[in-house]
Amino acid sequence: xxxxxxxxxxxxxxxxxxxxxxxxxxxxxxxxxxxxxxxxxxxxxxxxxxxxxxxxxxxxxxxxxxxxxxxxxxxxxxxxxxxxxxxxxxxxxxxxxxxxxxxxxxxxxxxxxxxxxxxxxxxxxxxxxxxxxxxxxxxxxxxxxxxxxxxxxxxxxxxxxxxxxxxxxxxxxxxxxxxxxxxxxxxxxxxxxxxxxxxxxxxxxxxxxxxxxxxxxxxxxxxxxxxxxxxxxxxxxxxxxxxxxxxxxxxxxxxxxxxxxxxxxxxxxxxxxxxxxxxxxxxxxxxxxxxxxxxxxxxxxxxxxxxxxxxxxxxxxxxxxxxxxxxxxxxxxxxxxxxxxxxxxxxxxxxxxxxxxxxxxxxxxxxxxxxxxxxxxxxxxxxxxxxxxxxxxxxxxxxxxxxxxxxxxxxxxxxxxxxxxxxxxxxxxxxxxxxxxxxxxxxxxxxxxxxxxxxxxxxxxxxxxxxxxxxxxxxxxxxxxxxxxxxxxxxxxxxxxxxxxxxxxxxxxxxxxxxxxxxxxxxxxxxxxxxxxxxxxxxxxxxxxxxxxxxxxxxxxxxxxxxxxxxxxxxxxxxxxxxxxxxxxxxxxxxxxxxxxxxxxxxxxxxxxxxxxxxxxxxxxxxxxxxxxxxxxxxxxxxxxxxxxxxxxxxxxxxxxxxxxxxxxxxxxxxxxxxxxxxxxxxxxxxxxxxxxxxxxxxxxxxxxxxxxxxxxxxxxxxxxxxxxxxxxxxxxxxxxxxxxxxxxxxxxxxxxxxxxxxxxxxxxxxxxxxxxxxxxxxxxxxxxxxxxxxxxxxxxxxxxxxxxxxxxxxxxxxxxxxxxxxxxxxxxxxxxxxxxxxxxxxxx
Amino acid sequence: xxxxxxxxxxxxxxxxxxxxxxxxxxxxxxxxxxxxxxxxxxxxxxxxxxxxxxxxxxxxxxxxxxxxxxxxxxxxxxxxxxxxxxxxxxxxxxxxxxxxxxxxxxxxxxxxxxxxx
Numbered sequence: 001x002x003x004x005x006x007x008x009x010x011x012x013x014x015x016x017x018x019x020x021x022x023x024x025x026x027x028x029x030x031x032x033x034x035x036x037x038x039x040x041x042x043x044x045x046x047x048x049x050x051x052x053x054x055x056x057x058x059x060x061x062x063x064x065x066x067x068x069x070x071x072x073x074x075x076x077x078x079x080x081x082x083x084x085x086x087x088x089x090x091x092x093x094x095x096x097x098x099x100x101x102x103x104x105x106x107x108x109x110x111x112x113x114x115x116x117x118x119x120x121x122x123x124x125x126x127x128x129x130x131x132x133x134x135x136x137x138x139x140x141x142x143x144x145x146x147x148x149x150x151x152x153x154x155x156x157x158x159x160x161x162x163x164x165x166x167x168x169x170x171x172x173x174x175x176x177x178x179x180x181x182x183x184x185x186x187x188x189x190x191x192x193x194x195x196x197x198x199x200x201x202x203x204x205x206x207x208x209x210x211x212x213x214x215x216x217x218x219x220x221x222x223x224x225x226x227x228x229x230x231x232x233x234x235x236x237x238x239x240x241x242x243x244x245x246x247x248x249x250x251x252x253x254x255x256x257x258x259x260x261x262x263x264x265x266x267x268x269x270x271x272x273x274x275x276x277x278x279x280x281x282x283x284x285x286x287x288x289x290x291x292x293x294x295x296x297x298x299x300x301x302x303x304x305x306x307x308x309x310x311x312x313x314x315x316x317x318x319x320x321x322x323x324x325x326x327x328x329x330x331x332x333x334x335x336x337x338x339x340x341x342x343x344x345x346x347x348x349x350x351x352x353x354x355x356x357x358x359x360x361x362x363x364x365x366x367x368x369x370x371x372x373x374x375x376x377x378x379x380x381x382x383x384x385x386x387x388x389x390x391x392x393x394x395x396x397x398x399x400x401x402x403x404x405x406x407x408x409x410x411x412x413x414x415x416x417x418x419x420x421x422x423x424x425x426x427x428x429x430x431x432x433x434x435x436x437x438x439x440x441x442x443x444x445x446x447x448x449x450x451x452x453x454x455x456x457x458x459x460x461x462x463x464x465x466x467x468x469x470x471x472x473x474x475x476x477x478x479x480x481x482x483x484x485x486x487x488x489x490x491x492x493x494x495x496x497x498x499x500x501x502x503x504x505x506x507x508x509x510x511x512x513x514x515x516x517x518x519x520x521x522x523x524x525x526x527x528x529x530x531x532x533x534x535x536x537x538x539x540x541x542x543x544x545x546x547x548x549x550x551x552x553x554x555x556x557x558x559x560x561x562x563x564x565x566x567x568x569x570x571x572x573x574x575x576x577x578x579x580x581x582x583x584x585x586x587x588x589x590x591x592x593x594x595x596x597x598x599x600x601x602x603x604x605x606x607x608x609x610x611x612x613x614x615x616x617x618x619x620x621x622x623x624x625x626x627x628x629x630x631x632x633x634x635x636x637x638x639x640x641x642x643x644x645x646x647x648x649x650x651x652x653x654x655x656x657x658x659x660x661x662x663x664x665x666x667x668x669x670x671x672x673x674x675x676x677x678x679x680x681x682x683x684x685x686x687x688x689x690x691x692x693x694x695x696x697x698x699x700x701x702x703x704x705x706x707x708x709x710x711x712x713x714x715x716x717x718x719x720x721x722x723x724x725x726x727x728x729x730x731x732x733x734x735x736x737x738x739x740x741x742x743x744x745x746x747x748x749x750x751x752x753x754x755x756x757x758x759x760x761x762x763x764x765x766x767x768x769x770x771x772x773x774x775x776x777x778x779x780x781x782x783x784x785x786x787x788x789x790x791x792x793x794x795x796x797x798x799x800x801x802x803x804x805x806x807x808x809x810x811x812x813x814x815x816x817x818x819x820x821x822x823x824x825x826x827x828x829x830x831x832x833x834x835x836x837x838x839x840x841x842x843x844x845x
Numbered sequence: 846x847x848x849x850x851x852x853x854x855x856x857x858x859x860x861x862x863x864x865x866x867x868x869x870x871x872x873x874x875x876x877x878x879x880x881x882x883x884x885x886x887x888x889x890x891x892x893x894x895x896x897x898x899x900x901x902x903x904x905x906x907x908x909x910x911x912x913x914x915x916x917x918x919x920x921x922x923x924x925x926x927x928x929x930x931x932x933x934x935x936x937x938x939x940x941x942x943x944x945x946x947x948x949x950x951x952x953x954x955x956x957x958x959x960x961x962x
Contacts, residue, residue: 527850528869563850728873732850735869735902753902753934760904764872809942810905816941 011060018053022046080122213263342373376417431467499737504685518545529736535654577632648715658704766795796829860891870907879910892924892961926957
């Protein structure tokens with residue numbers, strides 16, 4: 001139970017009690033009594049009581065509880081002595097009740113009872129001396145009187161105390177509460193100020209001191225406005241204050257934003273929470289004031305952070321879009337043609353940008369825009385070209401500025417796919433490379449999508465990427481076109497006629513990796529009737545590879561025509577590739593010379609896959625001997641020539657590794673498949689090529705370029721018919737063929753030589769006859785029946801009478817060498833028929 | 846050196862120029878071969894031996910070239926000897942056109958050279 005009274009109140013009450021008691025005692029002396037000595041004793045006792053009262057009163061602020069107990073006990077003793085001196089008629093015992101009353105009123109119950117016991121003991125002693133009554137009555141009197149009186153009076157006083165004591169208690173509680181509140185307010189971060197209705201400061205807490213720089217002592221008693229309100233706001237402040245004071249009824253808490261001023265004149269933004277407090281008939285205003293600069297700073301920081309986060313999110317979104325665009329641009333660039341690239345781009349853009357339609361228009365040199373691709377797959381040719389300046393795309397192309405169109409005019413939507421879409425908003429951005437607008441990127445949104453102006457910036461970024469991609473694609477396509485053209489020009493358009501030999505070739509570009517490969521083949525008629533077969537593979541693709549092929553091809557042709565051995569040819573080529581150090585090229589190359597007259601194939605292999613020989617009567621076998629390093633690997637490699645017999649009827653197959661590459665399988669597997677397939681393939685080279693491609697290349701297409709070249713040493717039977725180019729170089733080929741055929745027919749060496757010489761003379765005439773008729777071929781047919789050789793050489797030119805003896809000598813030579821020579825001029829040309837019966841080795845002529 | 850199918854080796858044996866012709870001599874290379882050989886014979890030379898020992902083929906244009914050489918040398922008072930393997934295809938042709946009328950044909954280059962020295 002909390003102490004209701006502080007010690008000061010108790011002390012003063014004790015002083016009042018003692019003074020009253022002493023006063024009462026002295027008053028009794030004024031009444032008639034019988035003993036003078038007692039008077040003196042009573043005065044002394046009253047003096048002691050008054051002295052105690054005086055000391056207690058003066059020391060009320062420092063008095064301790066036990067001082068009061070001692071004083072009260074002394075008081076009880078003084079009273080007892082006084083009663084003794086007054087005698088049995090004394091009223092003084094009544095005074096015991098006051099003492100008990102005091103104890104009950106101010107002391108806890110236990111202590112109060114102890115005092116009552118002491119009083120009772122004193123009174124009992126007094127009664128025992130003064131009045132010989134029964135001990136029980138005396139005891140009851142001693143205890144009961146002060147008890148009953150004390151209790152009754154204290155009850156009575158308690159009622160009075162409801163008025164006086166409670167007010168005091170309330171005041172006390174308020175003081176304590178104030179102390180607590182002050183404690184809280186002083187430690188509060190916010191300034192707490194209380195003013196009276198005139199705005200004079202009543203309280204000023206520690207935070208207010210800190211905030212404004214005025215101490216409480218300086219502030220209290222001064223008008224608040226003069227201390228903390230900047231002059232220009234003071235009038236307004238006064239108005240607010242008056243409004244608040246004069247307002248009727250209860251006033252809710254008010255919040256104000258205000259500019260406040262510190263002692264040093266510094267101003268800051270503040271915020272006040274003000275309440276009106278009515279105390280009795282006085283109206284007070286109390287308010288908390290906060291310095292919001294810090295909060296504003298934090299708020300600004302938060303906003304800044306938020307802006308940064310938003311910006312970062314936006315940057316990330318843009319980055320995603322850009323990288324997304326880049327990915328799709330990169331992916332699109334894998335496509336072979338600009339058309340495909342554009343189609344891939346619009347589809348990708350539609351996805352990455354999350355738009356409902358996307359289209360790319362390309363600017364042509366004729367000031368017109370043509371649809372490059374639409375996400376609806378609208379065929380570009382189906383859209384009329386748009387003049388620059390016309391429509392949305394045209395306007396963007398003219399101004400070079402993006403256009404953001406809400407609810408576009410359907411007439412401006414050229415793409416039927418877009419027109420079907422309910423276009424809500426449309427953005428068209430120019431695609432530029434440098435200062436040139438190369439086209440327009442148009443995207444559409446249909447409900448529930450709708451573009452905002454923010455999307456425009458993003459689209460410009462996308463358009464830049466796409467423009468770059470298209471520019472690259474165009475360059476790439478140009479390069480690609482050049483390379484394709486170059487490569488096509490490098491592959492023989494038409495294979496040469498090789499007497500007695502059949503050749504066929506196929507070139508199949510890779511399906512998976514469109515581009516220009518470095519594969520190439522060539523067939524070179526070598527003077528003397530042999531054929532040079534070339535199969536090569538320049539590492540890499542594109543223009544560089546194609547131009548390397550070009551250089552190798554012409555160099556090889558030159559060396560081959562000079563009649564160099566295959567090994568020498570490759571050494572020369574290696575020098576060429578090696579010297580091209582900047583390119584760090586590597587070339588595999590197989591050069592194989594078939595000499596049908598001798599029935600021999602000689603070759604040199606620089607790191608290429610081995611050719612396959614399909615013999616007349618043996619199993620197919622790879623010509624694997626002596627493979628050297630590829631060209632361009634060593635400065636001076638040694639190339640060894642290897643030869644193999646090539647019987648009439650046998651076929652040789654040259655190829656690049658694209659033919660035998662099986663994904664995931666070893667190259668040997670592909671080679672054995674080739675050897676296997678060849679067994680059941682047709683013999684005729686063209687059919688053989690198609691068969692091999694059909695059976696070895698997967699249906700989805702080759703993974704690498706495939707070049708395939710086959711040559712068959714055609715077995716010459718009893719008849720042949722061969723057409724030769726109208727050129728002196730054909731003569732050697734014709735002779736080679738004839739020698740082979742005559743040997744086959746069983747002619748003796750001298751017979752073979754003579755018949756060949758005669759035919760060569762006839763063919764020489766045919767070449768000369770052709771004269772101005774360019775490229776008119778001549779034809780040689782041979783027939784052998786029994787042992788009679790019958791050869792006819794036909795030309796398609798005009799017969800000319802021999803002008804000199806030389807040509808006359810040719811005719812006489814023919815006549816000397818053959819049994820019959822028959823020259824028949826016809827309107828179409830001249831036919832020379834030569835006949836001779838073979839004797840064989842039996843007997844020379 | 847080679848001219849198409851024709852190989853030509855020029856060598857000087859004292860006063861005598863030896864032109865060894867190999868391969869096949871036809872209209873494709875005949876006139877160039879003739880010019881080349883004629884150009885290699887200095888006026889100081891006693892004569893020329895055209896060695897056809899390893900020539901595999903000759904036709905009327907080759908013969909014409911040979912007759913032409915004979916005429917040019919004759920006008921410079923230089924002599925011509927031709928070598929051909931007897932029984933070979935070249936010999937056969939030389940016989941048919943009766944080249945012996947223009948210049949002697951030897952079977953060995955040594956005898957031809959000795960003949961001119």
